[in-house]
Amino acid sequence: MKHAIYQMDIVPGKPEVNRERVEAWIRETVRNEQPDVLVLPEMWTTAYTLKELEQIADVKGEPTTSFLQKLAAMHKVNIIGGSFANKKAGNFYNSSVVIDKKGSVVHRYDKIHLVPMLDEPKYLAGGTEKAKVFELDGVKMGLIICYDLRFPELTRSLALQGAEILYIVAEWPTVRKEHWKALQIARAIENQFFVVSCNRIGHYGGEDFAGTSMVIDPWGEKQKVGSETKEETIITTLPLDIVTKIRKDVPIFVSRVPELY
Ligand SMILES: NC(=O)CCC(=O)C(=O)O
Secondary structure, eight states: OEEEEEEOBOOTTOHHHHHHHHHHHHHHHHHHHOOSEEEOOTTTTTOSOGGGHHHHSEETTBTHHHHHHHHHHHHTOEEEOOOEEEEETTEEEEEEEEEOTTSOEEEEEEOSSOOGGGTHHHHOOOOOSOOOOEEETTEEEEEEEGGGGGOHHHHHHHHHTTOSEEEEEEOOBGGGHHHHHHHHHHHHHHHTSEEEEEEOEEEETTEEEEOOOEEEOTTSOEEEEOOSSSOEEEEEEOOTTHHHHHHHHSOHHHHOOGGGO
């Protein structure tokens, strides 16, 4: 399964400009690489311009969802749609969508854990739905958003539902970059799935963002690591057959004794 990850430098508060950039990136990446799955970062339409959300957030997932649906169907490519600020029933959420090659929405997720260090709880409401896996091309997958990475209970639940790939879409600051790297490797090893992350690069609101988007295999080996300083596209093909082999060789899902903890 070939992936293209867009480690994007987001233009703050300019959804139209960011959508134009994403459209051009998708067109070019599909033409050059013919990937099966494209991956975008967290809050890629606006960055963390939380004070401006009333003016620039999506409403009930639009226009971003239709925009991604049109591009997925046109280019026959699956899209892990990163996340975007989204107004629903009077609250703002950090929402993600996943679109398949036909342009159908196969998954929606609102970020459950809001990050205090970037003021999310002041401006956003946390998701209230149980996290679920979804399928693209017959493969079970899970998706979390940035700060969610610190909560192993969430990713374990996705692994127990059968996820073979965990996507992490992020705007993770450089100041905590060692946490970003170590936690992703831990999640891959403890759940024996691939971790594919897409972090933004660049600066906003006094923060530098860490880039270092990663592809980690279920053994914990880094297959690809993005730059810490520049926008780039990371291309990788995941050998999914190793998930079953590793789960057989180190059978943690058989050895668990959840009734004791
Ligand atoms: N956008 C985020 O959720 C950032 C998370 C973060 O900075 C951290 O967990 O540290």
